[in-house]
Amino acid sequence: MLMEEKLVVKELEQGKELANQLMNSLNNPSSSSKVSNEVLISEILSCFQNTIAMMMNLDKKTLKRSPERSDQSNKKRRMLEKKKTEKVKICVGTGQEGTPLDDGHCWRKYGQKYIHGFKNPRGYYRCTHRFTRGCLAVKQVQKSDTNPMCYEVKYVESHTCDITPSTTKHSVSDAKQSDDTIKHMKPEELMLSIEDLDYKKDIFRTFSFSNPEIDDFLEWKDLMETLSPTTSESGITNEFHVSPTDDSCFSSLENILGSTHDLSWM
């Protein structure tokens, strides 16, 4: 079993445990549970999202590593996969070396290469949460040849790792979060924000299922709407309202829990 597969199982088991906690809490409303039902639901959803992201990542990895990867079908598939990229030019006022491109995300360097025609090497970074949350965000950073204060940054794919229990707990508008983030930013980070406003709109989305590669999105959405009758029509939101009187949603939950007794088959 691959490392990532173990993580998927672990995540699912955690989700199952949380769901059981929720079930107990719902069956005994009088018991003074430490964690509120809303928090439990948020954490369960977070588990699902993480699992999906990990599975998507795993699928890609398996395809890439399989001996049939040179097949025409795979070639065609790759041709069709157009990566979402965004180019940004960033000037660092302080001119200091190190990591002037802190954009609020955790990046891990995985490569560096001298590119033909450029004096400075290009650094390759991917999201720290690539394997834990399946975030596919990648960026390339290259110091400008003409102006050493400037960096050319190319973002490939947006972050899908912005989900944390604290962010899923409450519904936070994109604008508000951007505002809060900017307040804590250093001046050079603000430059990035201003120049890269469009991209920021994307990466500050805290809880999104916009990944077009998730083919089963509609099924997932249906399930979520069954669980949460107040979820908006336009898409899944962070906001979940659970009415203690709504038995239908509890029975759905019971059905789901009942059908996933054991994960050991994996």
Next chain:
DNA sequence: TATATTTGACCCTG
């Protein structure tokens, strides 16, 4: 000891 970075090798695409 866990996590991050470096860097040469390898793979894919044009």
Next chain:
DNA sequence: CAGGGTCAAATATA
């Protein structure tokens, strides 16, 4: 075949 992108072992660092 050249060039760009990624992998993964070795190494560094906290």
